[in-house]
Amino acid sequence: MAFPTHRPRRLRQNPAFRRLVAEVRLHPAELILPVFIKEGAAEPIQITSMPGVVQHTEDSLKAAAAEAVELGLGGIMIFGVPEHHDALGSGAVDPDGVLNRAIASVKSEVGEGLVVMSDLCLDEFTDHGHCGVLTESGAVDNDATLEIYAQMGVAQAEAGADMVGPSGMMDGQVAVIRQALDEAGHQDTAILAYAAKYSSAFYGPFREAVDSQLSGDRKTYQMDPANRREAMLEVSLDLEEGADLVMVKPAMSYLDILRDVAEISDVPVSAYQISGEYAMIEAAAANGWIDRDKAIVESVLSIRRAGADSVLTYWAAELGRWIKEGRI
Ligand code: PBG
Numbered sequence: 001m002a003f004p005t006h007r008p009r010r011l012r013q014n015p016a017f018r019r020l021v022a023e024v025r026l027h028p029a030e031l032i033l034p035v036f037i038k039e040g041a042a043e044p045i046q047i048t049s050m051p052g053v054v055q056h057t058e059d060s061l062k063a064a065a066a067e068a069v070e071l072g073l074g075g076i077m078i079f080g081v082p083e084h085h086d087a088l089g090s091g092a093v094d095p096d097g098v099l100n101r102a103i104a105s106v107k108s109e110v111g112e113g114l115v116v117m118s119d120l121c122l123d124e125f126t127d128h129g130h131c132g133v134l135t136e137s138g139a140v141d142n143d144a145t146l147e148i149y150a151q152m153g154v155a156q157a158e159a160g161a162d163m164v165g166p167s168g169m170m171d172g173q174v175a176v177i178r179q180a181l182d183e184a185g186h187q188d189t190a191i192l193a194y195a196a197k198y199s200s201a202f203y204g205p206f207r208e209a210v211d212s213q214l215s216g217d218r219k220t221y222q223m224d225p226a227n228r229r230e231a232m233l234e235v236s237l238d239l240e241e242g243a244d245l246v247m248v249k250p251a252m253s254y255l256d257i258l259r260d261v262a263e264i265s266d267v268p269v270s271a272y273q274i275s276g277e278y279a280m281i282e283a284a285a286a287n288g289w290i291d292r293d294k295a296i297v298e299s300v301l302s303i304r305r306a307g308a309d310s311v312l313t314y315w316a317a318e319l320g321r322w323i324k325e326g327r328i
Contacts, residue, residue, distance in 0.1 A: 023305065024301060024304045024305050025301075026297070026300060026301065026304065026319060026323060026328060027323070028071050028072040028073050028074070028316075028319070028320040028323055028324070029072055029073070029074045030074055030304070030309060030310045030311060031073050031074055031300075031310070031311055031313060031316035031319055031320060032073065032074050032075040032076065032077055032115075032117070032270070032310055032311065032312040032313075032316060033064070033068050033073055033075070033076050033077070033312075033313075033314075033316035033317055034076075034077045034079065034272075034312050034313075034314060034316075035056060035061060035064055035065075035076060035077070035078055035079065036053075036054070036055045036056060036079045036080075036081055036209050036210065037055070037056045037057075037058065037061050037078060037079070037080055037081065037098055037099070037102040038055035038056065038057070038081040038098075039080070039081060039082050039083045039098035040083050041055060041056070041057045042057065043057065044056055044057055044060045047205065047208055047209045048208065049204065049205035049208050049209075049275070049279050050205045050208075050209060050275055050278055050279055050282070050314065051282050051286070052282070052314075052318075053209065053278070053314050055081055055209065058101070058102065058105055061078075061102060061105070061106060062105060062106065062109045064076075064317070065106045065109050065110050065114075066109055066110070067317060068110070068114055068316070068317060068320070069110050069113035069114055071317060071320030071321060071324060072320065072324075073114055073316055073317065073320050074114060074115060074310055075114050075115035075116070075117050075163070075310075076106060076110075076114060076115075076116060076117065077117040077118070077119065077165060077312055078099060078102050078103060078106060078116070078117065078118045078119065079099070079119045079124060079209070079210060080092075080097065080098040080099025080100075080102060080119075080124055080125070081098065081124060081209075081210050081211055082097065082098045082099075082124065082125055083098075085125060085126055085127035085213055086125075086126070086127055087126065087127055087128065087133065087134070088126070088133055088148065089122035089123075089124075089125030089126040089133070089148065090125070091125045092122055092124075092125040092148070092152045092155075093148065093151040093152050093155050094155070095155055095158065095159065097125075097155075099118060099119070099124075099156070100155050100156060100158075100159040101159070103116060103118050103156055103159035103160050103161050104159045104160050106160075107159070107160030107161070107162075108160070115162045115163055115190075116160060116161055116162045116163070117161065117162065117163045117164070117165050117192060118156045118159075118161045118163075118164055118165065119165050119167055120149060120152055120153055120156060120164045120165055120166040120167065120168070120177065121166065121167040121168040122145065122148065122149075122152075122168065123168070123210070123212065123214065124210045124212075126213065127213055128213060128214070129212050129213035129214030129215070130214065130218070131145075131167070131168035131169065131170070131218065131221060132144070132145030132148075132168055132170055132221070133145050133148065139220070140170075140220060140221055142170050142171055142172075143172075145168065145170050146170055146172055146173060146176045147176075149166060149168065149170065149173055149176060149177055150176050150177055150179070150180035151180070153166075153177040153180055153181055153189075154180050154181060154184045154186065156189075157181055157184065157186040157189040158184075158186075161189060162189065162190065163189065163190040163191065163192050163244070163245075164177065164181075164189060164190075164191055164192070165191075165192040165193075165194060165247075166191065166193060166194060167194040167197065167249075168194075168221065169194065169197050169218075169221040169222050169223070170221065171237075172241070173193075174191055174193050174237075174238045174241035174242055174243050175241035175242065177191060178191060178241065178242040190244040190245070191242065191243050191244050191245075192243075192244065192245045192246075192247060192270060193238040193241075193243035193244075193245065193246050193247065194247050194249055194272075195231075195234050195235045195237075195238040195239075195243065195246040195247055195248070195261070196223065196231035196234050196235055196246075196247070196248045196249070196254070196257055196261060197222055197223060197247075197248075197249045198222055198223045198224070198225050198249065198250065198253075198254060199217065199218050199219050199222035199223060199224065199225065200222070200225065200249075200250050200253070200274070200276070201276065202250050202253065202274050202275070202276025202277055202280075203250075203274060203275060203276060204275065204276050204279070205275035205276055205278070205279045206274065206275035206276075209275060225253070228256065228257060228260065231248070231257045231260070231261065232260065232261075232264065235261050235264065235265060236264070239265065239266070239267065243267060244267060244268075245267055245268045245269070245270050245310075246261060246265050246267060246268075246269055246270070247269070247270040247271060247272055247312075248261055248269070248270075248271045248272075248308070249271065249272035249274060250272065250273070250274045250276070250277060251271040251272060251273045251274070251277065251303045251308070251311070252273065252277050252299060252302070252303070254271075255302065255303070255306040256306075258271050258303065258306040258307050258308055259306045259307045261307065262306070262307025262308070262309075263307070268309040268310065269307060269308055269309050269310075270308060270309065270310045270311070270312065271303050271306075271308035271310075271311055271312070272311075272312040273299065273300065273303060273311060273312065273313040273314070273315075275314070277299065278313075278314045278315070281295045281296060281299065293322075296315050296318070296319070297319070297322075297328055300313055300315070300319065
């Protein structure tokens with residue numbers, strides 16, 4: 001009988017071998033925790049479609065941020081859920097607005113213990129729910145929106161954000177925000193560009209998380225899931241405009257894009273495992289259809305393997321705990 005010349009199974013024979021040859025492994029420093037702060041909330045509010053995730057009060061947010069430091073996470077990304085909305089999203093540029101106050105409070109809690117990031121987008125603040133302001137005919141006005149993003153970036157930096165995350169997919173947003181930050185003396189505030197952001201059905205649960213007012217869709221500014229070449233263009237433009245990190249979003253349905261971006265980017269690459277990805281695994285696990293913990297680890301590992309240097313995931317703290325306990 002002829003024996004196989006190659007036996008890849010040799011390196012899989014027991015946990016010690018498998019640990020030795022693992023090509024990627026999870027570390028808390030590469031995990032970023034997205035969090036929601038709800039204006040006027042007396043208690044944290046459960047988000048039904050994201051079991052285990054809440055809209056925080058200022059106090060519960062501080063506690064979550066402190067835990068993130070304790071676990072050694074890389075960063076925290078803050079989203080604001082304001083009480084009042086208007087056509088211009090004015091709460092976004094108000095230093096007393098829910099998000100800017102939350103940035104200040106988290107920053108004072110964590111200091112340099114982790115990187116404090118904030119979502120730089122208008123959809124949480126507008127009464128129509130779009131990521132920008134509208135023209136009279138109801139289209140999203142790119143350049144008028146850029147002016148507000150510039151002010152929003154400065155307000156967030158002034159509140160203490162270490163890194164701002166423009167997620168509205170307006171053309172030229174990174175350049176305009178970079179310039180405004182520099183002019184206001186915030187040269188050290190970094191920009192995490194949501195560079196390749198697709199118009200995705202998997203954002204569904206997020207809309208509940210931020211009490212979204214949107215009717216309609218974001219197809220005139222977010223990318224068509226059919227397109228790969230366009231992602232390369234978006235990423236190149238953001239790099240040219242001065243992005244410090246570039247992100248691909250969503251993650252799991254776009255691992256090919258993530259791999260391609262990792263190959264062309266000369267800055268660190270991030271990926272956002274979004275609300276719908278979280279909800280799918282939680283829902284299947286709640287039904288007993290998949291092993292929750294294994295599915296979580298596998299999903300985040302696959303995002304790292306595809307090329308992400310860091311991952312935004314609602315499981316960041318839980319994964320951090322598992323890593324600390326030596327469970328994974
Ligand atoms: C826009 C924004 C969205 C998400 C992050 N930033 C929603 C959207 O583009 O519709 C989605 C995050 C998630 O689904 O977890 N401010």
